[in-house]
Amino acid sequence: MENAKNEVAMIILDNCDDGKAGHVDEQKAADQIISRLDYERVKEKAEKWDALAEKIGKMYPELDEDGELEETGGDLADIGEIAATAFGYL
DSSP, X not given: OHHHHHHHHHHXXXXXXXXXXXXXXXXXXXXXXXXXXXXXHHHHHHHHHHHHHHHHXXXXXXXXTTSOBOOOSOOHHHHHHHHHHHTTOO
């Protein structure tokens, strides 16, 4: 959270008009802050989806060196449980 506060402060300082002491282009600063917050939300969601894809991917068999299917870590019920848990249903 402290990092986010620092970023907001830097955005505001970057939008100060040196010709007008203390004047801040509020709309420009607000747009940049919102863009940054949107980026952070999208990044967080992407990380969650990537983690979910990795967990579910482990449930599917892979070919070993001999071309044989390896044992899997679960079945469709396990995949459903992983997904339901990730989405907050369980």
